[in-house]
Amino acid sequence: MSVSINNLYQDVILDHSKKPRNFGKLEKSTHFARVNNPLCGDKITVYLKIEGEHILEATFEARGCAITLASASMMSEMIKGKKISEAIALFKKFHSLITAEQNFHIDGLGDLTALSGVREFPTRIKCATLSWQAMEKAVEEIN
Amino acid sequence: MNLKIKNPDTINISSVRADFPILSQKVYGKNLVYLDNGASTQKPQQVIDNITATYERSYANVHRGVHYLSQISTDAMELARRTIRLFVNARSDSEIIFVRGATEGINLVASSWGRKNLTTGDEIILSEMEHHANIVPWQLVAEQTGAIIKVIPISECGELEMADFKNLLSDRTKLVAITHVSNALGTVVPLSEIIHYSHEAGSLVLVDGCQAVPHLAVDLQKLDADFYTFSGHKLYGPSGIGILYGKEEILESMPPYQGGGEMIDTVSFKGSTWADLPFKFEAGTPNIADAIGLGEAVNYVSSIGLDAIAAHEPSLLSHATERLNEMQSVKIIGNANNKAAIISFLIEGVHPHDIGTILDRNGIAVRTGHHCAQPVMERYNVPATVRASFAMYNTFDEIDLFIKGLDKVREIFS
Numbered sequence: 001m002s003v004s005i006n007n008l009y010q011d012v013i014l015d016h017s018k019k020p021r022n023f024g025k026l027e028k029s030t031h032f033a034r035v036n037n038p039l040c041g042d043k044i045t046v047y048l049k050i051e052g053e054h055i056l057e058a059t060f061e062a063r064g065c066a067i068t069l070a071s072a073s074m075m076s077e078m079i080k081g082k083k084i085s086e087a088i089a090l091f092k093k094f095h096s097l098i099t100a101e102q103n104f105h106i107d108g109l110g111d112l113t114a115l116s117g118v119r120e121f122p123t124r125i126k127c128a129t130l131s132w133q134a135m136e137k138a139v140e141e142i143n
Numbered sequence: 144m145n146l147k148i149k150n151p152d153t154i155n156i157s158s159v160r161a162d163f164p165i166l167s168q169k170v171y172g173k174n175l176v177y178l179d180n181g182a183s184t185q186k187p188q189q190v191i192d193n194i195t196a197t198y199e200r201s202y203a204n205v206h207r208g209v210h211y212l213s214q215i216s217t218d219a220m221e222l223a224r225r226t227i228r229l230f231v232n233a234r235s236d237s238e239i240i241f242v243r244g245a246t247e248g249i250n251l252v253a254s255s256w257g258r259k260n261l262t263t264g265d266e267i268i269l270s271e272m273e274h275h276a277n278i279v280p281w282q283l284v285a286e287q288t289g290a291i292i293k294v295i296p297i298s299e300c301g302e303l304e305m306a307d308f309k310n311l312l313s314d315r316t317k318l319v320a321i322t323h324v325s326n327a328l329g330t331v332v333p334l335s336e337i338i339h340y341s342h343e344a345g346s347l348v349l350v351d352g353c354q355a356v357p358h359l360a361v362d363l364q365k366l367d368a369d370f371y372t373f374s375g376h377k378l379y380g381p382s383g384i385g386i387l388y389g390k391e392e393i394l395e396s397m398p399p400y401q402g403g404g405e406m407i408d409t410v411s412f413k414g415s416t417w418a419d420l421p422f423k424f425e426a427g428t429p430n431i432a433d434a435i436g437l438g439e440a441v442n443y444v445s446s447i448g449l450d451a452i453a454a455h456e457p458s459l460l461s462h463a464t465e466r467l468n469e470m471q472s473v474k475i476i477g478n479a480n481n482k483a484a485i486i487s488f489l490i491e492g493v494h495p496h497d498i499g500t501i502l503d504r505n506g507i508a509v510r511t512g513h514h515c516a517q518p519v520m521e522r523y524n525v526p527a528t529v530r531a532s533f534a535m536y537n538t539f540d541e542i543d544l545f546i547k548g549l550d551k552v553r554e555i556f557s
Contacts, residue, residue: 009555066493
C-alpha cells in the first residue's frame with residue numbers, strides 16, 4: 001500500500017466521514033447555501049444560524065465522498081462560535097494548507113491538519129473545499 | 144484492401160499489447176491497468192506512426208491545391224473516408240461526414256435537420272440511458288422549434304422498456320435518438336427492433352454508436368439507421384475526429400450546419416451554393432491528420448478482427464462480473480442480458496470517488512462519477528458509480544489486479 005493513500009485516508013478523516021458531526025438540516029438556520037461538485041454530482045448544503053457577526057450553529061446535509069464529508073464535519077465543529085470573518089480566514093488558511101506545494105504546518109487548524117494529504121491528490125481538492133464554498137456562499141450577502 | 148490473415152476467434156493479447164506503447168508504462172511505480180476505455184481508448188503504434196508520417200511527409204491542405212502535397216493529402220483523407228465507410232458498410236462515401244466527434248455529429252443533425260423539420264408539437268423520443276450529448280442538443284432544438292421530448296424508461300436491470308417505447312411512438316414522432324450501447328450501464332439496446340418500429344411509425348432514427356463500434360461489428364445498411372455517429376478516440380483513433388453517417392437522400396435535403404470554406408460551390412453576395420456531399424457538412428479546413436489517423440485505427444481494428452474482439456471482451460466482462468459478485472457489499476448497476484464490456488458498480492459505504500483514488504494509486508485507471516449520464520444516476524438513485532470498461536488489450540490478470548485493488552479499498556474503509 002502506498003504511503004500517500006494512508007496519508008489521505010487517516011483515521012481521523014475516516015472517523016469524521018463515517019460519523020459526520022452536525023449532519024442534518026438546521027431548522028432555525030438564518031442562512032444556508034447549496035453547492036455542487038460538477039465532477040461527480042455530489043451536493044452539499046450548509047446551514048448556519050447567525051446572530052450579528054457570529055456563527056452560533058452550523059450543520060450540513062451532503063451526498064459525498066469521504067473527503068467531502070470529513071471536511072464538512074470538521075468545518076461544522078470549527079466555525080461554531082466564530083465570527084464570520086474568522087470562519088472565512090480559516091477557510092483561506094485551510095485552502096493554503098491543501099494547495100501548498102510542500103508539506104508545512106499551519107497553526108490553529110486542529111483536525112483539519114489531517115486533510116493536508118489532499119495536496120498530493122489535486123483532483124480531490126474540490127472535495128475538500130466543497131463545504132467551505134457553501135459556507136462562503138451562505139454568508140456572501142453579509143460578508 | 145487490408146487482407147491480413149487472422150484466426151477469426153482468437154486474439155494474441157501479448158502482440159496486441161505490444162502495439163500500445165502507453166500500456167507498458169508504470170503509474171506511481173505500479174504497472175498501469177487501464178480500464179477507462181469507455182472514456183477513451185489508448186492508441187496503437189500504427190496510429191501514432193501514421194499521424195507522424197502525415198506531418199513528416201504528406202501534409203498540406205486538402206481539396207484545394209494543385210500541388211503534389213495537397214494531392215496526396217487529399218487522397219489519404221479520402222482513402223480514410225472509404226476505409227471507414229467499408230468498416231460500417233455504408234452505401235457511399237458521400238454518407239460519411241468527418242466531424243469532431245459524436246457530440247458534434249448529434250449537434251449537426253439537431254441543428255440542421257432539426258431546425259428545418261421540427262415544429263410545435265412534434266415529438267423526439269430519447270431514452271433514460273442517453274449520454275448528455277444525446278439529450279442536450281435535442282433540448283436546445285426543442286426549445287427553438289416547440290418540439291417535445293419523450294423518454295423511454297429503463298428497467299431495474301438496465302434494459303429499455305420496449306413496451307413503453309412502442310406506446311410513445313405515434314404519428315407525432317419525428318425522430319428517435321438512441322444510444323447503441325449505454326456508456327454507463329453497458330446495455331446493448333435492441334437496435335434493429337427500435338429502428339423497425341420507428342420506421343413503421345414514420346420516424347427517423349439517430350444512433351449514438353460511440354460505445355458500440357469498438358466492441359461489435361456495425362452494418363449500417365443492414366441496420367437501416369438514418370443517422371449513426373461515433374467518435375474516433377474511443378475506437379483506438381485520435382481525439383478530435385469522429386464520423387456522422389447519414390442516408391444520402393436525407394443529408395441532401397438538409398441545409399448546411401456551418402458555413403465557410405470547403406462546403407461551398409460558389410459564393411457571391413447575391414447568394415451562395417453548396418458543395419456536394421459530404422463536403423457540404425465539412426466547413427473549414429478539416430482535421431486532416433486525425434481523419435487519416437482514424438482510417439488507420441479502423442485498419443488496425445480490422446486487422447485484429449471484430450470477431451476476435453467480440454470473443455475476447457465478453458469473457459473479460461463475465462470474469463469481472465463473477466469476481467465482483469463474489470465480493471460482499473458490491474452492487475453492479477446494470478445487469479442487462481446483452482451487455483458490452485462495460486461494468487458499473489458501487490461498494491456499500493464507500494463513495495466512488497474514494498474508490499477511484501485508491502485504485503489510481505495502485506496503477507488502476509477507472510472512471511468514477513456520473514459518466515455524463517445524470518438521468519441514469521437519478522434512475523438508480525445514486526450520485527455516481529465506478530465504471531470499469533474493457534478493451535481488446537485488457538487481460539484476465541488485469542481484472543484480478545483490479546479486484547485486489549478493491550480489496551484494499553474495503554480494507555481502508557472497513
